[in-house]
Amino acid sequence: MQLTETVKLYLTTEQKSLIVNSMREYIKTVNIIVADGVLGKKISKYTTATFDAALPSAIKNQCIRDAKSIYRKYLKKKAQNSKENKNTTIPVVRKACCYINNQNYKIADGRIEFPMLINGKSKRISVLTRITQRQISILENSKLGLMRIVYKGNKLVAQFSYEKQEKEDTSSDNVMGVDLGIKCPAVSYIKGGGVKFYGNGRRNKYVRRYYRNLRRKLQKAKKISAGRKINNKEQRWMRDEDHKISRGIVNNAIANKVKVIKLERLANIRSTTRSSRKNNHSLHSWSFYRLSQFIEYKAKLAGIAVEYVNPAYTSQRCPVCGHIHHANDRKYTCKCGFKCHRDLVGAINISNSPEYVGDSDIRHTA
Incomplete structure (x- = not known):
């Protein structure tokens, strides 16, 4: 079974700028490849030499994989909708992100190393992070998969997947x-x-109502950032x-x-x-x-x-x-x-x- 862990990133100004630009370039590239497929081009033969993108070749490869996956889902949905005479919208990735496969990142000694494009050349950067003892145990005993860098609120985090062995079925009927x-x-x-x-449904409704009223007050006071924090707090509680x-x-x-x-x-x-x-x-x-x-x-x-x-x-x-x-x-x-x-x-x-x-x-x- 594949599970995911999240770690915080403590970035310098230069590192944040590099990563944010790469995230934007990543989704832009994925959307271009998907659009090419919709227009009838054979994206199955795309390689890193097929298109230009301000990304290291390792991350460009991942762009191609993600774009092909999205395009396959689009074709499947289009086939289903055609039977029902429905239109199928062209998929567009909007949430800024960047995926890096397990061969191109390393997590050790409280730091994550992965490639970024610096002055036109692929170079590895080392980002400070905070890893719990449980996550250290996971890193030591599990096979790692893809790592994704995304925004969580207004902060950048890294989410890495890993394989965990399921127990054999030894139970009764x-x-x-x-x-x-x-x-x-x-x-x-x-x-x-x-x-x-x-659980307690009455308490859940009370907590949701409390946060909803609090958000309304903050919205009326035009405290947008505070309202967003309250919403994140409610989601963590739920x-x-x-x-x-x-x-x-x-x-x-x-x-x-x-x-x-x-x-x-x-x-x-x-x-x-x-x-x-x-x-x-x-x-x-x-x-x-x-x-x-x-x-x-x-x-x-x-x-x-x-x-x-x-x-x-x-x-x-x-x-x-x-x-x-x-x-x-x-x-x-x-x-x-x-x-x-x-x-x-x-x-x-x-x-x-x-x-x-x-x-x-x-x-x-x-």
């Missing part, structure tokens, strides 16, 4: 169903292994909550020797679900995709498979008689006499669902 929601972030059900609720919930779910699965964790495939949930004005902001800020990805990668590292099932009627179908009807808020009562918490009904139905719809739809960037 137990299956865990997990229902994700707003009022209750997650509920798990294991047949014979009990039920567990995770991400931390998702990590805690996903860790709790996977730890529970490990303790009960679960073989498979089943989740709902919540594609297009924001456009297909019914929502009220009261819950509209909670729905649109709900990080269900990120939480499901956190559950998936933690589960796989523990040797537990993750499957996605059809979410239709999971919180409305009675697990006993199969009758479908809406719950009264959180209370689900069926005409057959079955009574339960609505989210628990969802977790039970997900656990028992035979409607497998595949693995997660993992998103990739350039």
Whole structure:
């Protein structure tokens, strides 16, 4: 499995200027190559000698790889849209970034070395960074992949990928169903292994409302930079909550020797679900995709498979008689006499669902 670590960069003025210029040149070059492909040119034969770019040859090579990858996705999407008589927009990379493959960077002794173009020649620069003890252990024991330099807020950071071995599946035939929601972030059900609720939906809504009101005040006062910092702080808090919930779910699965964790495939949930004005902001800020990805990668590292099932009627179908009807808020009562918490009904139905719809739809960037 491929994971990513982020490290801060402590740059001199000259180093920052070099890197920022390279990031701009990188996305400009990628967009030019993709546009060439759309115009009918054979970009499959492109090499570093095919075009001019103010980048070291190693990074130009990576530009070509990324452009070809984006172009292949464009062709695939175009073929799908043509069947539905839809237009396909030409992909354009807008977020400044720079990718460097593992053969061209080195992380050691609190510094990162990688090539930059200086006065028309490729030279390696050494950038100061801060690496934790855990990251040092990763560097010593893992095979490194691509490194990406991007903006995080208004600071430049380096993100390097690495391979981590997944544990072999040694668990039993137990299956865990997990229902994700707003009022209750997650509920798990294991047949014979009990039920567990995770997170606090009321607290999550309060925190989001608090930060939203704070941002409004800062926007009215025209304090744009302060508003951006508050938004970043909220996102860090939400991400931390998702990590805690996903860790709790996977730890529970490990303790009960679960073989498979089943989740709902919540594609297009924001456009297909019914929502009220009261819950509209909670729905649109709900990080269900990120939480499901956190559950998936933690589960796989523990040797537990993750499957996605059809979410239709999971919180409305009675697990006993199969009758479908809406719950009264959180209370689900069926005409057959079955009574339960609505989210628990969802977790039970997900656990028992035979409607497998595949693995997660993992998103990739350039």
